[in-house]
Amino acid sequence: MSGPEFHAPAVIHSEDPDAAGSSNLSPIEINSKDFGLLIIPKRLRHVPGKAFHFGLFMNISFGLGCTFVVANLYYCQPLLSRQLVRISIDLLKQVHIVQLSISFGVTYSEVSSPRIPTLIQAGYCIGLLFISPLGDLVRRRQLIMLLVFATSCLTVGLAVTKDLRVFETLSFLLGILNVTPQILLPFAADLAPPECRAAAVSVVQSGLMLGILLARVIAGVIGNFTSWRVVYYAAIGVQSVVLCGVYWIIPDYPAKNRELSYYNILHSMAGFAVTEPKLIQAALINIASMACWSNFWVTLTFLLGGPPYHYSTLVIGLFGLLGMLGIFTGPFVGRIIDRLVPWYATLIATLCLLVLQAIETAAGGTSIAAVVIFCFGLDAFRQAQTVSLSTAIFSISIAARSRLNAVLTLSLFVGQVMGTSVGTKVFIEHGWRSASAVSMAWYGWQLVVLFLRGPNCDRYTWFGYQGGLVARKDRAPKERTGDSASCAVTPIQSNRVIPTDSNVIGLESTEKKKSEGLGETCENV
Numbered sequence: 001m002s003g004p005e006f007h008a009p010a011v012i013h014s015e016d017p018d019a020a021g022s023s024n025l026s027p028i029e030i031n032s033k034d035f036g037l038l039i040i041p042k043r044l045r046h047v048p049g050k051a052f053h054f055g056l057f058m059n060i061s062f063g064l065g066c067t068f069v070v071a072n073l074y075y076c077q078p079l080l081s082r083q084l085v086r087i088s089i090d091l092l093k094q095v096h097i098v099q100l101s102i103s104f105g106v107t108y109s110e111v112s113s114p115r116i117p118t119l120i121q122a123g124y125c126i127g128l129l130f131i132s133p134l135g136d137l138v139r140r141r142q143l144i145m146l147l148v149f150a151t152s153c154l155t156v157g158l159a160v161t162k163d164l165r166v167f168e169t170l171s172f173l174l175g176i177l178n179v180t181p182q183i184l185l186p187f188a189a190d191l192a193p194p195e196c197r198a199a200a201v202s203v204v205q206s207g208l209m210l211g212i213l214l215a216r217v218i219a220g221v222i223g224n225f226t227s228w229r230v231v232y233y234a235a236i237g238v239q240s241v242v243l244c245g246v247y248w249i250i251p252d253y254p255a256k257n258r259e260l261s262y263y264n265i266l267h268s269m270a271g272f273a274v275t276e277p278k279l280i281q282a283a284l285i286n287i288a289s290m291a292c293w294s295n296f297w298v299t300l301t302f303l304l305g306g307p308p309y310h311y312s313t314l315v316i317g318l319f320g321l322l323g324m325l326g327i328f329t330g331p332f333v334g335r336i337i338d339r340l341v342p343w344y345a346t347l348i349a350t351l352c353l354l355v356l357q358a359i360e361t362a363a364g365g366t367s368i369a370a371v372v373i374f375c376f377g378l379d380a381f382r383q384a385q386t387v388s389l390s391t392a393i394f395s396i397s398i399a400a401r402s403r404l405n406a407v408l409t410l411s412l413f414v415g416q417v418m419g420t421s422v423g424t425k426v427f428i429e430h431g432w433r434s435a436s437a438v439s440m441a442w443y444g445w446q447l448v449v450l451f452l453r454g455p456n457c458d459r460y461t462w463f464g465y466q467g468g469l470v471a472r473k474d475r476a477p478k479e480r481t482g483d484s485a486s487c488a489v490t491p492i493q494s495n496r497v498i499p500t501d502s503n504v505i506g507l508e509s510t511e512k513k514k515s516e517g518l519g520e521t522c523e524n525v
Contacts, residue, residue, distance in 0.1 A: 123175025290415025
């Protein structure tokens with residue numbers, strides 16, 4: 001499918017996020033090689049004025065790419081962690097010897113400390129801050145290829161090294177460079193038609209969550225039957241497959257924001273974090289939601305390992321499969337979210353989570369059925385909430401989706417730390433019901449934050465219900481819901497990102513083309 005030719009700026013796809021730079025840019029020549037060396041398959045080359053078809057195959061490929069790449073961050077956890085069985089409210093008994101202490105010739109305490117997982121997560125935060133915003137500045141196909149190649153090389157080092165300090169250093173670097181999923185997520189939002197954006201994002205988000213769960217399961221199983229190095233050797237093979245997939249599947253589009261420097265990109269991201277009401281609202285909700293999620297899954301082992309259940313670690317681990325089933329509902333929920341203003345999807349998901357949390361608080365310590373229902377519902381509605389928040393912030397600015405996504409993802413880490421630390425402390429000191437009640441309070445906080453700002457407010461409206469309470473996206477005021485109002489980003493002026501009128505006009509016209517010319521891809525997604 002194609003539309004009329006655009007002379008300035010060049011159209012990267014029917015929504016034209018790459019046109020969100022300067023309106024004075026000359027037409028872009030078709031790029032035929034990656035890095036000036038590797039020939040780009042013809043079907044993946046960007047042709048100005050021609051929309052790229054984002055169908056089911058590419059959407060699933062993005063999701064699987066996230067699954068296999070994000071797994072790199074979590075392989076080490078079942079290999080390093082002490083497998084614990086609950087003995088009493090104050091005592092945990094160690095029942096497993098860590099393989100890595102033998103391989104590296106160090107004491108058990110040196111390996112069993114949380115230092116390596118902490119280094120990986122710290123590196124990931126750095127990557128989110130300084131690498132993922134590059135998705136708004138450089139060609140994403142080449143960026144993704146470089147990142148996957150780099151993480152593959154680092155995985156080789158992890159598999160063969162015999163020095164603990166080298167292993168720790170490589171783990172830290174792996175965390176920094178393993179941000180490919182945070183490039184793919186906003187990329188999918190750019191590629192998908194507006195009426196299918198939530199469905200497309202939900203597929204990629206489901207792949208991301210699936211990778212987190214699968215990595216722990218697979219690494220734990222392999223580690224129990226053979227050397228821990230086999231886990232990383234397998235990861236090398238998986239990364240190689242992903243790299244080939246990137247070459248043959250990921251389309252090539254011009255760089256966005258070509259008039260901005262790297263410093264401007266980082267500066268503008270900081271500006272978004274303090275000047276965008278919708279982003280701040282989403283981040284505050286995300287922090288509390290992730291705290292609830294972490295609180296439950298961290299304390300679940302304590303609950304099921306103690307009275308009245310006394311389950312083994314194997315049985316407790318199977319409860320993670322219920323969460324995995326909840327994740328698979330994401331793509332179906334995404335199609336529903338596409339019909340609603342994202343605010344309402346967030347409201348419904350949060351209310352459902354609050355009801356489920358009430359059930360868990362009332363009966364989680366006496367009825368295993370309540371725990372089973374909550375395990376499934378928590379991941380299902382948490383997924384719906386995440387997709388609706390992502391869809392909402394992606395509507396703020398087409399040209400800044402990578403930076404917006406980085407800010408939202410960083411809020412997850414704050415919530416994770418808060419939920420893990422507070423939840424564990426409250427559980428140990430006051431029991432499961434008190435820990436569950438803390439999560440109920442956090443869900444109440446999410447509703448308060450959500451109700452402070454209505455569904456159809458203007459971009460820079462902080463409080464109130466400007467724009468009314470229209471729930472259906474196709475009936476909401478176009479200038480207020482975001483897609484047609486997505487703005488280009490110019491250099492920061494007084495720490496605020498100002499839209500460029502000429503670019504908004506161009507983006508509106510291409511958005512209209514997308515709705516007319518790519519509508520059928522919604523059924524495919």
